[in-house]
Amino acid sequence: MxxxxxxxxxxxxxxxxxxxxxxxxxxxxxxxxxxxxxxxxxxxxxxxxxxxxxxxxxxxxxxxxxxxxxxxxxxxxxxxxxxxxxxxxxxxxxxxxxxxxxxxxxxxxxxxxxxxxxxxxxxxxxxxxxELEHRLLKQTLNELDEARDWMLTLGRKTAAEKVTSFLLMIARNIDPTVNPTAKSATFDLPLTRADIADFLGLTIETVSRQLTRLRMDGVIRIENNRHLTIDSLSRLERRSGA
Known part of the structure; x- marks a missing residue:
């Protein structure tokens, strides 16, 4: 529609x-x-x-x-x-x-x-x-930098670090009206567990297990399977291997 x-x-x-x-x-x-x-x-x-x-x-x-x-x-x-x-x-x-x-x-x-x-x-x-051409070039170069960072995530990070890196990326980008210096975040996961697994090169079971571990450790709160609250983005970042 x-x-x-x-x-x-x-x-x-x-x-x-x-x-x-x-x-x-x-x-x-x-x-x-x-x-x-x-x-x-x-x-x-x-x-x-x-x-x-x-x-x-x-x-x-x-x-x-x-x-x-x-x-x-x-x-x-x-x-x-x-x-x-x-x-x-x-x-x-x-x-x-x-x-x-x-x-x-x-x-x-x-x-x-x-x-x-x-x-x-x-x-x-x-x-x-x-200036318009410059901005388009800048976005292209930013996407190239992000792709290289993601290659590192997929190639070298553990399953726990991959899931945490994914959540950190979503928290920082999903709402453009949020202050980039915000210390917490609340959002709905934009991808299903299957899509997250595909994106990260993991199994669905591994993604679910890592989300559960983050929830049990108090790093995230999950409601209705998709709605996440992160009280401390700095704590999440420390778990991402960055």
Whole structure:
């Protein structure tokens, strides 16, 4: 299910003024006139969990800013086997500029709000705004750094450290409105136990066992199997092997 609404207006769009992607994401690189021009071609979407956003080998004709929620990125083998290779949060930019076809699958892991715009519009603005191109490059380099860190997590950390590192990543990224210096966090797990196991290269039983251990040690509190409260992020970090 997708709900659309027009986001443009005569001046700087109201949605853009309060949008996290406007201030911290790529749109923050645009001047008011450029922002209005982009907004005139944009639409806001709310996508339900499980809906595919981008298909592997699909022709790229639009890009999006993630406004809220979590997007799951996956790669598939020819025999149908699939691997979760990353997660995206607000205000990440969803899509790969200058690619004719997508090389990855993107799926809404939770209910996701997106602001989408045509490929031609954003690529035209990239030519006009070096700062926009710089922000896109910076996000790409950040994703590369995160991928390298995750390779270390998957290759060298223990099962306990992997699960703790995953929870720490979610706590720090799932809600863009939370102060980055916050000492505690409360959130719903965006992935099922099976998806967490796939992402971490563990079994479902191992993931459940490690979550239980963290709960028994008082590091986390779990309600209704998905709702987590972490009273001390520093304590969680110490368990992550960072």
């Amino acid at each position: 997708t709900v659309r609404e027009d986001v443009h207006s005569a001046g700087i769009p109201v949605l853009c003024q309060s949008c996290e992607a406007r201030h911290r994401g790529v749109c923050g690189a645009l001047d008011p006139d450029q922002l209005v021009a982009l907004a005139k071609t944009s639409s806001k979407h709310r996508v339900e969990p499980g809906i595919e956003l981008i298909g592997d080998a699909e022709t790229v004709d639009s890009y999006s800013n993630v406004l809220s929620g979590v997007v799951k990125l996956t790669k598939s083998l020819s025999d149908g086997r699939q691997q979760i290779v990353g997660l995206q949060f607000a205000p990440d930019f969803l899509g790969r500029p200058f690619k004719v076809e997508s090389a990855i699958n993107a799926e809404a892991a939770t209910a996701v709000s997106l602001c989408s715009f045509p490929k031609a519009a954003i690529e035209r603005l990239m030519k006009e705004s070096p």
